[in-house]
Amino acid sequence: MRKGFVRETALVLLPLVVVLAVMPWLYNNQLLLLNIVVFLVLAQGLNLTYGFSGYLPFGYVGFFGAGAYGFALTLMHTAAPPLLAVLVGGVAALLAGLVLAPLLRLQGAYFGLASLAAAEALRHVIANQDLSEITGGPYGVRLDVPFRPVLTYGLAIGILVLVMGLVAWLRQSRFGLRLRAARDNPVSAATAGIDVVHGRLVVWLASATAAGLIGAVYAWSAPTFFPEAVFDLSFSIFAIVFTLFGGAGTLVGPVIGVVVLYGAYNVIGVSAPKYFQLVYGLLIMALVLFFPAGLASLAVRRRRDG
Amino acid sequence: EAADAPAEIKVGTLYAGSGAMASTSVPLHVALEYWADGLNKGGGVFVKGFNKKIPIKLISYDDQSSPALAGNLTNQLITQDKVDILLADSTSVMTAASVPVARDHKMLLWDVTGSSPNFFSPDNPYIVLLALAATDRYPKTIADFVKQQMPKLGIKSVALLYVTADYTAFQATAVRNALKETPEIKVVFDRGVPQNTSDYTVFVNNMLAAKPDAVLEFGYPANELAFLRALNDTDSKFKFLFTGYGLTEQNLIKSNGLAEQLHHSYALAGPGSYEFKVNYGLNRHQFEEAYEHWVTSHNIKGVEFGYNAIAGYQAGLVIERSLAVAESLDQLELRRAAFTLSGNLDTLCGPFVLAPDGSQSGEIAPLGQILPPAAGSKELGLSIVWPADLATAKPIYPSP
Amino acid sequence: MADGARADTRTTPPPPLLRVTGIVKRFGGFTALDGIDLTVRAGEIVGLIGPNGSGKTTLINVVSGLLSANAGEISLDGRSLTGLPAHRRSAAGIGRTFQIPKPFASLSVRQNLEVAARDGVDIDAVLADVELDRHAARPVSDLNSVSQKLLDLARALVTRPTLLLVDELACGLNPVELARVAERLRALAAAGIGLVVVEHLMSFIDSITDRVVVMNAGREIFGGRLRDAVQDRDVVEVFLGAPEPVAA
Amino acid sequence: MTGLLRTERLEAGYGTMQVLWGVDLNVSGNETVVLLGSNGAGKTTFMKCLMGLLPSRAGTVTFRGEEITGLTTRARVERGLSFMSELGIFPDLSVAENIDLGALFRPRADAKRRAAELFELFPVLKEKRRQAAGGLSGGQRKMLGIAKALAAEPKLLVMDEPSAGLSPLFVATVIRSLAECRAGGLSLLIAEQNVKFLELGDRVFTMEGGRVHFGGTPAEIQADDGLRRAYFGLGQDDHVRA
Amino acid sequence: MLLYALLTGLIFGLYFALVGLGMNLVFGVMRIVNLAHGDMLMLGAFTAFWLMRVAAVSPVITVIGTFVLFFVIGLPVYYALVPRLQRSREPEMLSLILFFGLSQVIEAIVSLLFGNNERSIPSRTLGGGPVSIFDQTIPFPWIYAACVSVVIFAGVYLYLYHTGFGRQTRAIMAQREEAVTIGIDVHRVSAVAFGLGTALAAVAGVFAPFMLGSFTPSIGVPIDLVSFAVVVIGSLGNPVGTILGGAIYGVCLMLMRTYFSTLADLLPNLVLIGVLLVRPTGLLGRTVRHA
Numbered sequence A: 001m002r003k004g005f006v007r008e009t010a011l012v013l014l015p016l017v018v019v020l021a022v023m024p025w026l027y028n029n030q031l032l033l034l035n036i037v038v039f040l041v042l043a044q045g046l047n048l049t050y051g052f053s054g055y056l057p058f059g060y061v062g063f064f065g066a067g068a069y070g071f072a073l074t075l076m077h078t079a080a081p082p083l084l085a086v087l088v089g090g091v092a093a094l095l096a097g098l099v100l101a102p103l104l105r106l107q108g109a110y111f112g113l114a115s116l117a118a119a120e121a122l123r124h125v126i127a128n129q130d131l132s133e134i135t136g137g138p139y140g141v142r143l144d145v146p147f148r149p150v151l152t153y154g155l156a157i158g159i160l161v162l163v164m165g166l167v168a169w170l171r172q173s174r175f176g177l178r179l180r181a182a183r184d185n186p187v188s189a190a191t192a193g194i195d196v197v198h199g200r201l202v203v204w205l206a207s208a209t210a211a212g213l214i215g216a217v218y219a220w221s222a223p224t225f226f227p228e229a230v231f232d233l234s235f236s237i238f239a240i241v242f243t244l245f246g247g248a249g250t251l252v253g254p255v256i257g258v259v260v261l262y263g264a265y266n267v268i269g270v271s272a273p274k275y276f277q278l279v280y281g282l283l284i285m286a287l288v289l290f291f292p293a294g295l296a297s298l299a300v301r302r303r304r305d306g
Numbered sequence B: 001e002a003a004d005a006p007a008e009i010k011v012g013t014l015y016a017g018s019g020a021m022a023s024t025s026v027p028l029h030v031a032l033e034y035w036a037d038g039l040n041k042g043g044g045v046f047v048k049g050f051n052k053k054i055p056i057k058l059i060s061y062d063d064q065s066s067p068a069l070a071g072n073l074t075n076q077l078i079t080q081d082k083v084d085i086l087l088a089d090s091t092s093v094m095t096a097a098s099v100p101v102a103r104d105h106k107m108l109l110w111d112v113t114g115s116s117p118n119f120f121s122p123d124n125p126y127i128v129l130l131a132l133a134a135t136d137r138y139p140k141t142i143a144d145f146v147k148q149q150m151p152k153l154g155i156k157s158v159a160l161l162y163v164t165a166d167y168t169a170f171q172a173t174a175v176r177n178a179l180k181e182t183p184e185i186k187v188v189f190d191r192g193v194p195q196n197t198s199d200y201t202v203f204v205n206n207m208l209a210a211k212p213d214a215v216l217e218f219g220y221p222a223n224e225l226a227f228l229r230a231l232n233d234t235d236s237k238f239k240f241l242f243t244g245y246g247l248t249e250q251n252l253i254k255s256n257g258l259a260e261q262l263h264h265s266y267a268l269a270g271p272g273s274y275e276f277k278v279n280y281g282l283n284r285h286q287f288e289e290a291y292e293h294w295v296t297s298h299n300i301k302g303v304e305f306g307y308n309a310i311a312g313y314q315a316g317l318v319i320e321r322s323l324a325v326a327e328s329l330d331q332l333e334l335r336r337a338a339f340t341l342s343g344n345l346d347t348l349c350g351p352f353v354l355a356p357d358g359s360q361s362g363e364i365a366p367l368g369q370i371l372p373p374a375a376g377s378k379e380l381g382l383s384i385v386w387p388a389d390l391a392t393a394k395p396i397y398p399s400p
Numbered sequence C: 001m002a003d004g005a006r007a008d009t010r011t012t013p014p015p016p017l018l019r020v021t022g023i024v025k026r027f028g029g030f031t032a033l034d035g036i037d038l039t040v041r042a043g044e045i046v047g048l049i050g051p052n053g054s055g056k057t058t059l060i061n062v063v064s065g066l067l068s069a070n071a072g073e074i075s076l077d078g079r080s081l082t083g084l085p086a087h088r089r090s091a092a093g094i095g096r097t098f099q100i101p102k103p104f105a106s107l108s109v110r111q112n113l114e115v116a117a118r119d120g121v122d123i124d125a126v127l128a129d130v131e132l133d134r135h136a137a138r139p140v141s142d143l144n145s146v147s148q149k150l151l152d153l154a155r156a157l158v159t160r161p162t163l164l165l166v167d168e169l170a171c172g173l174n175p176v177e178l179a180r181v182a183e184r185l186r187a188l189a190a191a192g193i194g195l196v197v198v199e200h201l202m203s204f205i206d207s208i209t210d211r212v213v214v215m216n217a218g219r220e221i222f223g224g225r226l227r228d229a230v231q232d233r234d235v236v237e238v239f240l241g242a243p244e245p246v247a248a
Numbered sequence D: 001m002t003g004l005l006r007t008e009r010l011e012a013g014y015g016t017m018q019v020l021w022g023v024d025l026n027v028s029g030n031e032t033v034v035l036l037g038s039n040g041a042g043k044t045t046f047m048k049c050l051m052g053l054l055p056s057r058a059g060t061v062t063f064r065g066e067e068i069t070g071l072t073t074r075a076r077v078e079r080g081l082s083f084m085s086e087l088g089i090f091p092d093l094s095v096a097e098n099i100d101l102g103a104l105f106r107p108r109a110d111a112k113r114r115a116a117e118l119f120e121l122f123p124v125l126k127e128k129r130r131q132a133a134g135g136l137s138g139g140q141r142k143m144l145g146i147a148k149a150l151a152a153e154p155k156l157l158v159m160d161e162p163s164a165g166l167s168p169l170f171v172a173t174v175i176r177s178l179a180e181c182r183a184g185g186l187s188l189l190i191a192e193q194n195v196k197f198l199e200l201g202d203r204v205f206t207m208e209g210g211r212v213h214f215g216g217t218p219a220e221i222q223a224d225d226g227l228r229r230a231y232f233g234l235g236q237d238d239h240v241r242a
Numbered sequence E: 001m002l003l004y005a006l007l008t009g010l011i012f013g014l015y016f017a018l019v020g021l022g023m024n025l026v027f028g029v030m031r032i033v034n035l036a037h038g039d040m041l042m043l044g045a046f047t048a049f050w051l052m053r054v055a056a057v058s059p060v061i062t063v064i065g066t067f068v069l070f071f072v073i074g075l076p077v078y079y080a081l082v083p084r085l086q087r088s089r090e091p092e093m094l095s096l097i098l099f100f101g102l103s104q105v106i107e108a109i110v111s112l113l114f115g116n117n118e119r120s121i122p123s124r125t126l127g128g129g130p131v132s133i134f135d136q137t138i139p140f141p142w143i144y145a146a147c148v149s150v151v152i153f154a155g156v157y158l159y160l161y162h163t164g165f166g167r168q169t170r171a172i173m174a175q176r177e178e179a180v181t182i183g184i185d186v187h188r189v190s191a192v193a194f195g196l197g198t199a200l201a202a203v204a205g206v207f208a209p210f211m212l213g214s215f216t217p218s219i220g221v222p223i224d225l226v227s228f229a230v231v232v233i234g235s236l237g238n239p240v241g242t243i244l245g246g247a248i249y250g251v252c253l254m255l256m257r258t259y260f261s262t263l264a265d266l267l268p269n270l271v272l273i274g275v276l277l278v279r280p281t282g283l284l285g286r287t288v289r290h291a
C-alpha cells in the first residue's frame, strides 16, 4: 500500500512539480503557467469527488468563485494579509461545501445539475445590486494587492501538491478503496460496514476546499474581476472535460487531460484564432470518438500489454 | 536613427469570436482590421520616434468571451508576441482581465470600451480609455436632462428599468440620483433585471400598470431588442421613452424590424447616430460607407455598423495619432503622447479628453429624440434636445 | 421486559442474540411486514421461508438497516439497533448477503473483501473457502451470478458478523456446491454465529436449520421444526402447494 | 419430430476468455430439452449466443431450417425464438407494461388475450399489475420474467434457471403452465438445477467446461446414479429428510 | 399582475417544456447528456429566420419543414456519434465531452457563416396582434408557440404510448439490456429518438425569436441550462414530467419577474434545488428498490 503511494508520487507528482517549477525560466507567459496549475488543481479536485465518490458537480465553479470572493471580500473589508485571505477563500468554499452537503443525497445527473443551480444561485447572490456595498455586486471588485507572481505561482503549486497528494493517498489507502466501493454500490457498501455518507462528505469538502483555495490564488493574480468572470461556467466544463478525458480516479489522468487538452486549447487559440472554437470542438470530438477510454487508460493498457 | 526602427509595429488585441460578448466584440474588431489595413496600404503608420512610416501588424486572439482566457492571451501578447501596442477586448467584463496583466508588465493598455471606474486609479499609469466616457460620467446628459428639463415638460412620474450589470446599473444610478434632487418627479417603478433577460413583456406590463409619464430603460443591445419587442408585442406606448441603445445600435434594431418602436423615443446620441465633427480621419458618413464596403468585400457575415464599429475605428485613430507624437515606443511615452491629444482631438465619439487617471471624460453623447422618417425617406430622423448648446430642436412631448 | 428476561437467566437459556419485535413495514399503502417477531440465538440457524413476496427479504432489509421500519424494535445482544444506519449495524455485528448479488463492480474479487474486512481477518482463507481464490485478481464483472453470490457471502464473513442474514444463496448452486455451502454455514453456527437463512430449497433448509419461521403476507404463520411445518395445513396451502413427502 | 434448433461447433467467450468450446445441440419441434451444468459451465453464455446477444466466434446456429448465426436478436425473435434471462424485467415499467412488451412483436389482439391468460395463471402479478416491476420481490420478478417470455408466444422458449428463487408452490405452477404451453406446440430449452424440471424434459443434456453431452431421457438420468449425484445431489429429491 | 404572471408563466412553461422535451427524450433513451441541444435549437432559430424572414414562408410550413428537416439531420448525427460512444466504458459521462465538442463546432460554424449578431423576427410574421385572455394582453406569437407546444406534446405522447416504435422507445428507456434481449433493435429506435429530439429542439428554435426576444449563435449554453432545469425538476427520462417541470419553472420565473425582478434568475435555481431535496429524482421520479 505504502509502496504504491511512493511509486505514484515519484512517477507522477514529483516530475510534474519539477517541470512546473522550471517552466517559468523556459516560458514567460506566467499567467498561462498559473492557469495551467489552476486547471490542474480544478481537475484533480473534481477527481476527488468524481473519481472516488462518483459525484460529478457541474457547478464545481461555485467553489472556485466562493474562494475568489472569500479572498476579495477579506481584503476589501479587513486588513488581513493576502496569504491569510487565501485561507479564508478556502474556508469560504469549505463552508459552501458544507451548506451544499445535503445535495449528496442526489444521484447522477440530478446531483450534477443541482450543484450547478447552487453555483448559479451563489453567483446571483453575490452579483446582486443590493449587496454591492459588501460584495461589489454587478460592479465587480478591484483589489489593491501586491503583484507577486512567484508567490502566487508557488502557492498554486503548493495547493496542487496537496490535492494530488490526497488523490495519491486515496488511491492506495483503505479509505480510498472504501470510497470506490461505496461509489460502485452504496447499498452493499453500507452493509459491509462502510460509512458511505461520511466518506463522500470528506472528499466533497476536500474537493470544495481545493477549488476555493485555488480560486483565491486566481483572484490574487487577476485582482480586477466581475462576478461572471470567477463564476464562469467554462471552469466547470473544462475541469470536467479534462478529468474525464484523462481518466478519473487516477493520479496521472487529470494531469494528462489538462496538459493535452488545455495545451491544445492554448496552442489552437494562439495559432488559429479565427477557427479556434471550431478546431477545438472537432479535436474534442475526435478524441472522444477515437480514444473513448481516455488517454491515461491508453497508457495503462500499453503497460499491461507490454 | 532610422536604422534601429522595427520592421513592423505590433498591435495586439483580443476579441470574442464566440460567446456572450461576441456580438459587441466582433464589429469592433472588424473596424480595427479595417483601420490597420488602410494604414498599411498607405505604407504603414507614421512613428515620430523613428520618423518614418512603419507597417502595422495586427495580432488578434479570440478569447471566446472567457475572462480567464483573456488574461492568458493578454499575457501572451505581451510576453510572447512582444507587442508594442496592447488593446483590450471590448466590454468591461473582458477588459477587467487585461487591466492587471498590463499593469504588472508595465504595458499601456489601450482600453477601447471598458469603462468601469474600477479600472482607473491615480497610481496606475498603464491604461487609457479611448472610445467611451467612463461609466460614472457617461450618463451625464440624460441625468442633467432629467433634472433640468423633465419638470418643465410636465413629467410627474418616472419608471426605471435597467439591467443589473455594471454599465447599465451605473447609468440607472446616475438617473436615480438626479431624480432624488428633483422632488417634483416621483419614481413609480424602479426595477433591475438580470442581464440575460430576453423577454420583457412582464416588465412592460407591470410598468404600464404603474402609469409613468416617462420610461427610462437601460440595457445591452440584446436586452434592448427584447424590450422594444415587448413594446411591439403588447402594443404599448409611453409619453416619454428613453432607451440605452436606441441610437447607437439603430441599425441592429432596424434590421430586426423594430424601428417603429423608436419613433419619438429618446436615446443618447452616441457616435453611431450623431455626427460629431472630427478633426482627424473619416467623418461618420464616410466611415459607415467604408466600413460596410469592407465588410461586404471581405465577406464578413452578421456584422452591423454601429457604435462598436466606430469605437474600434476611433481607437485606431487615437493610437495612430499618438504614435505620430510619441518620441519612442516606451509605454509611458505612449501614454504621454495620448495625453497630448487630450482636448485636441475631435473624434467620432466626441471630444477626446482624458482625466489624469487615464479615464475618458469627453465623449459624452448628447440626448437625441428619434423622429419618424420624413416623407419619402426610409431613414429615421433625429433631433438633438440636450445639452442646450448642441440642441437642434425642442423635445416633442408627449410623443404623438 | 429486557430486565425481566435477564433476571431469569438461571432458569432459561441465554438471552437471544437477535430480538425483533412487532416490525411493521409499509410501502405506500401496501403492508409488507405486519407485526413480525423473530429471535435468533447465538449458534442457531433459523430458516426463514415462505411464498414469494411474503416479506422475507424485506425483513432482512429492515434488520440490516437498509429500510427503516414503521414500527417495531430490533436489538442485538441486548443493544437496541432501532434507528441505527446500516454501516453501524454492520459494525455491531450484522452481516448479510443479497438475493440479487451486489458486488463492487470496479474492484477486483480480492478488493471486494479487502474493503469490508475487519482487522486481522485472513482474506485469502475466506476466498479459498468459497473457492474464489483462483479469481482473486480478476474484476468481479468476470464472475457469473453464482460466484457473485458466493462473493457476497465471503464479503459478509470478513466483517466478522455475530449474526449472519443469508438471502437465497442456494439457488443456482449445484448439489456438490450446495453441500459445501451447507457445511460452511453449519460451521459458522458451530462457531457461535447466529444465522437467518432464507431459502426455497427445502432439502437445503432441512440440512442446516434447527428451526424455521414460515411467513405469509408479512406475518408469521408457523414457527418450529421444518418437519412439523411441512405437515401444517396453512403452510402447505400457501407455500408448498402439495404436502411434501417426508422420507422416513 | 422435426429439427427446430441446431447448433454446430458453437464457440464464444468474453474478451480473451473463451467459454464455449464447440457446442453441438439440437432441439426438435414440440420438445423440451433440459440443460444441466455446474456453476460456470457456460449455460448462460450459450443461451446468449443463441439469441445473438453475444457474438459467436465460430460455428453455426440453425433455426427452423434457416441459418441464423449472424442475425440480430430482433430477427431471431421475429422468427420465433424467445429468451427469459436470469433477471430479465423492466424495473421502471409497471407489471402490465412488462408483459405487454413481452408481446411486442405480436399482433395487438393476440397480445391482449395472452396477457389476460397470463394474469389468470399468475394472480400475484395481476394484483400488482399497475405497480413498478422494480418493487417486486425476487420470486415475483422471476414470475414476471416467465410471464413476459410466455407472452411472446414463441416457437422455442429459451429459459435460464426459471425456478431460481421461486417457492415450491410457484415452481409447481410454472411447471404446470409450461407443460400446458408445450401441449400447445411450444418447444423449450431450459437451463436448470431443480430436479422437478426434469419431469418436464424429453431429453437432458449436460454441460461442462463449455462442451455439451447428451445425457439421456429424464428417466435414464434418474436411473443413472452418477449423473444424479453430479447434478441433483446425494440421491435426494428436493424433499425433506427426516 | 398576479394573473398575468400566472398566465404568461404557464405559456412560457409550455414553451420551456418544449425546449426540454427533446433533451429528455435523448437522455432517457440513450443516457446522453446532450450539451448540443441548445445549439440544435439555435440552428432551428436560424432556419426559421431564413424561411420566415427572408423567404417569407408561412409559419405552419416553417414549423413542419423545420421538424422534418432536423429529424432527417438527426439520424446521421446519431449514427456518426452515438454507437461509437456507447462502445466506450462510461458513455454517459463521455457524452458530456462529446456533445460539448459538438456544440462548440456548431456554434463556431454558424458564427463563421452568419456572424454573431442578434437576430429576431417581427411578431407580425406569425400573423395577428396581441390577444386578450382574461383581460390580459398576450402577444400572439406566445399563444402560437404554446399551442404548437401542446400539439407536439400530444404527438409525442401518442407516439410513445400508442405506437409500436414508441413502446420500444419506452422499453429502452426502462432498461436497455433487457430491451435488447426481447429483440428490440436499439440503434434503430434510438436513432429515431435522437432525430425526434433534434427535431423538437429545432421546432422550439423556430419560436425562440418570439419567446426569447432575439438569438445569436451563442444562445446554446443558456438554453441548455434552462432545459436541464426543466427536465430535472420533472424527472429525467419522463416526458410527462418535463411538461410539469416546464410549468413550474415558467410560473416561478414570471412570478419572480413580477415581484422581485432582480432575483428573477435566482429563484428557478432555488426551486430546482428545493424540488430535488424533497424528491431526489424529480417530481415524477420513481424511487427504486435497492435490495
Ligand SMILES: Nc1ncnc2c1ncn2[C@@H]1O[C@H](COP(=O)(O)OP(=O)(O)OP(=O)(O)O)[C@@H](O)[C@H]1O
Residues within 6 Å of the ligand: C027, C030, C032, C050, C051, C052, C053, C054, C055, C056, C057, C058, C059, C099, D135, D136, D137, D138, D139, D140, D165, E288, E289, E290
Ligand atoms: N421497495 C418496494 N416498493 C414496493 N413494494 C415492495 C418494495 N419492497 C418490497 N415490496 C413488496 O413487499 C412484498 C415483500 O417483498 P419481499 O422482497 O420481502 O418478499 P420475499 O419474501 O423476499 O419474496 P421472494 O421469496 O420472492 O424473494 C412484495 O409483495 C413486494 O412487492
Ligand SMILES: Nc1ncnc2c1ncn2[C@@H]1O[C@H](COP(=O)(O)OP(=O)(O)OP(=O)(O)O)[C@@H](O)[C@H]1O
Residues within 6 Å of the ligand: C141, C142, C143, C144, C145, C146, C147, C172, D014, D017, D019, D037, D038, D039, D040, D041, D042, D043, D044, D045, D046
Ligand atoms: N460478462 C462476462 N465477462 C467475462 N466473463 C464472464 C462474463 N459472464 C460470464 N463469464 C464467465 O464465463 C463462464 C461461464 O459463465 P456462464 O454464466 O455462462 O455460466 P453458467 O453455466 O450459466 O453458470 P451458472 O450456473 O452459475 O449460471 C464463467 O467462468 C464466467 O465467469
Ligand SMILES: [Mg+2]
Residues within 6 Å of the ligand: C056, C057, C058, C099, C167, D137, D138, D139
Ligand atoms: Mg426475497
Ligand SMILES: [Mg+2]
Residues within 6 Å of the ligand: C144, C145, D043, D044, D045, D160
Ligand atoms: Mg447462468
